[in-house]
Amino acid sequence: QKEVEQNSGPLSVPEGAIASLNCTYSDRGSQSFFWYRQYSGKSPELIMFIYSNGDKEDGRFTAQLNKASQYVSLLIRDSQPSDSATYLCAVYSGGGADGLTFGKGTHLIIQP
Amino acid sequence: DARVTQTPRHKVTEMGQEVTMRCQPILGHNTVFWYRQTMMQGLELLAYFRNRAPLDDSGMPKDRFSAEMPDATLATLKIQPSEPRDSAVYFCASGLAGTSGGPRKTQYFGPGTRLLVL
Numbered sequence: 001q002k003e004v005e006q007n008s009g010p011l012s013v014p015e016g017a018i019a020s021l022n023c024t025y026s027d028r029g030s031q032s033f034f035w036y037r038q039y040s041g042k043s044p045e046l047i048m049f050i051y052s053n054g055d056k057e058d059g060r061f062t063a064q065l066n067k068a069s070q071y072v073s074l075l076i077r078d079s080q081p082s083d084s085a086t087y088l089c090a091v092y093s094g095g096g097a098d099g100l101t102f103g104k105g106t107h108l109i110i111q112p
Numbered sequence: 113d114a115r116v117t118q119t120p121r122h123k124v125t126e127m128g129q130e131v132t133m134r135c136q137p138i139l140g141h142n143t144v145f146w147y148r149q150t151m152m153q154g155l156e157l158l159a160y161f162r163n164r165a166p167l168d169d170s171g172m173p174k175d176r177f178s179a180e181m182p183d184a185t186l187a188t189l190k191i192q193p194s195e196p197r198d199s200a201v202y203f204c205a206s207g208l209a210g211t212s213g214g215p216r217k218t219q220y221f222g223p224g225t226r227l228l229v230l
Contacts, residue, residue, distance in 0.1 A: 032217050034217075034218065042223075043203055043221040043222060043223050043224050044155075044203075044221050045221070046218055046219075046220070049217075049218060088155070090219075092217040097167075097168075098143045098160065098162060098167075098207065098208075098209050098217065099145065099157060099160055099168065100217065100219055102154065102155040103154070104153075104154035104155075105154060
């Protein structure tokens with residue numbers, strides 16, 4: 001059973017600070033990792049993907065991957081109230097299947 | 113601007129009625145996924161198609177749910193008969209098949225169908 005674990009939160013961060021969201025996964029053979037943002041009442045939208053160990057930066061967002069520890073994180077710098085949402089971690093395990101395994105998400109609140 | 117579309121966006125029905133949800137995947141995508149999202153369970157995969165063939169429907173209650181893909185531009189999810197516990201948001205997502213990982217495995221979500229069964 002492939003599992004993706006996230007702290008459900010809520011995670012409360014003051015505006016302008018760094019928000020750190022974490023995700024662990026059970027399948028050691030997992031290949032690709034995705035972060036989706038979901039605003040209340042809306043559908044998940046892709047923020048970033050990462051598939052190599054290390055950091056990947058895109059604007060205010062940085063994804064970090066450590067395959068040895070089976071850990072992926074998302075950092076949001078200079079947090080804005082508009083970043084308040086639920087962040088879903090998703091993992092692709094390969095093996096010929098196409099699906100992603102999603103965590104249940106972390107609810108992030110940016111306090112003005 | 114390529115998007116996944118879903119209809120209807122909202123549906124209120126009475127227990128026992130049939131519900132049909134439709135999805136149009138992004139043109140050129142050959143995988144389609146149906147998810148159900150609730151507060152308690154998060155995103156649950158119900159069914160998935162590759163090149164219109166159903167590959168996994170293990171997450172779907174077989175006695176009342178059915179999923180089909182009559183052509184490459186339409187996927188349907190039916191519930192018959194519907195029950196109050198089916199109340200949830202149903203998302204369709206599309207993507208690309210293949211063994212390579214990375215960005216090719218990105219799934220793009222439609223706006224969802226919010227279903228309420230009374």
